[in-house]
Amino acid sequence: MKGNSSFIIQETNVKGLDTLTVDCGQDLELPYIHLFNPGEVSSKATGSSKVAGSLNVERSNQLSGNHSSGQHHSGHQIDWVIRGQVTFLVDQKTVQLSAGEMLWSHMGERPRLIAGDSAASILRISMPLFYALELRLCKGFELELLLGTIFRLSVSDQSDIQKLQRQMADLMGDDPALREIAAEEFRLYLRRLSQYGETPPEISRARSTSGRACHHVYRMLSYINENYRDDLTIDKIANHLGLHRNFTMSLFKRVMGMSLLECITGLRIRYAEKLLINTNEDVTSIAFDSGFSSLTRFYEVFGKHFGESPQRYRNRMWMQSR
Incomplete structure (x- = not known):
């Protein structure tokens, strides 16, 4: 078990897979992060031991197509393709994403993973309301998410993807200082992603509420x-x-x-x-x-x-x- 002021990290091994799960607590929760292989999509959701109020890491090789563990009606969800290509179902339409692209949703029906090549990896991030409010995201971005917009964003710079992978490695490392720095860098990066400019790349505006x-x-x-x-x-x-x-x-x-x-x-x-x-x-x-x-x-x-x-x-x- 590894920890710092924000994260508790536990690592186990699953043979043959390079996958990472970070899960949150029970009642009051921090984000969970799940990096998985879409080729292992299963009807059985990934299990994880939870620590209340903390971030928990373990390895896994299964994730349901619409992973329900840790999802919140009022929480943000980011599905970020790290490698390969995957297909999601969004508002009854198929959306194909390549490495560096992501879907960011908040209210309404979540994007549902339906296919992916064997080389693909996805980082799934869930942010309960209490945590998302701390990030101070762009106000226009937050409001659009609340209205039901699903954003399709792209990180085309390979160096950004490499930085993200480095942060995940540091979060699982033995150095408390590096874990703290990686946690803060990751929060700031999510905030930067919300600064989409004048033309937000939305793909859905489902309205469940006026x-x-x-x-x-x-x-x-x-x-x-x-x-x-x-x-x-x-x-x-x-x-x-x-x-x-x-x-x-x-x-x-x-x-x-x-x-x-x-x-x-x-x-x-x-x-x-x-x-x-x-x-x-x-x-x-x-x-x-x-x-x-x-x-x-x-x-x-x-x-x-x-x-x-x-x-x-x-x-x-x-x-x-x-």
Whole structure:
């Protein structure tokens, strides 16, 4: 087991395959990354041991055509072709991708892998909402994803692909400093990918919800992300948008698949987790700095997400990072 302030990495071997899986935790999750061989597409989804709130790596040789493990209704998904050629089904249309191309989706039906040559490898990245908001992606890009757009992007520079492969190797390495650097580089690279310029290369604009509703929800998300550490209430969110309280709650739930309270609490617990791992602040200070109204509430929520107390979680993460 290898770890740092953001990642816990576990490596096992599967003979004959150069594949990598990075999976996330149980309730509060970081991105999972799955690098796999499309020639091994199976109806059986890849299994992985999960560590709450952390990034977990193991090797595997199987992935279902529409890998359901770790998918989130309100999370981002990136399917990035590293080598070879593959075919996805998007809105009942086939889309062929070559090395360096990717599909980035958020809401609605996910692209489904249906074919790939034996030499192909794909990097699949899932970002739950709480993590994606930390990346500070291009606002126009985020909004289009929320509206249902699926982007087809291309990394034509071979050096970028090589950098990505190097980052994956560093994340699985023994050097804590290199693992931390690789993690930060990877986050920044995802942010750079969202800066698509004036003409976004979209391939689908399926609308499961009205554009007006999505615009309202995007404003809610932006406001929550800026204020969740304060005394944020549903009434304040509704007043900020000029909407009725009940309508605000039901609209967010319908579009995002989670309640406003779940979103606020998830961001707070994610922030608290980072402070526990990366600082020496005492638990009480962390609880209030993260936006919780009481220490009792913080312990209750943290225990629900991680299955242990904040101090025990901190000690375990510190031990794993040595």
